[in-house]
Amino acid sequence: MENTVAIPETRAQIAPSLMIHRGGTTFLIGIKFADKGDTLEDKVKRMIRKDVQNGDF
Secondary structure (H helix, E strand, O other): OOOOOOOOOOOOOOOOEEEEEEOOEEEEEEOOOOOOOOOHHHHHHHHHHHHHHHOOO
């Protein structure tokens, strides 16, 4: 009798990210969400607001 072990199929979790092309360079920016239920739209708006307040644009 042959022994076999079933290996469950696992799928990699794809983290949310933004891809920006500047000149010949491609930037891949990962986004980390807190567990408080933010959406991508909420996160991007907050990031833009913070950059404008800090003058980082």
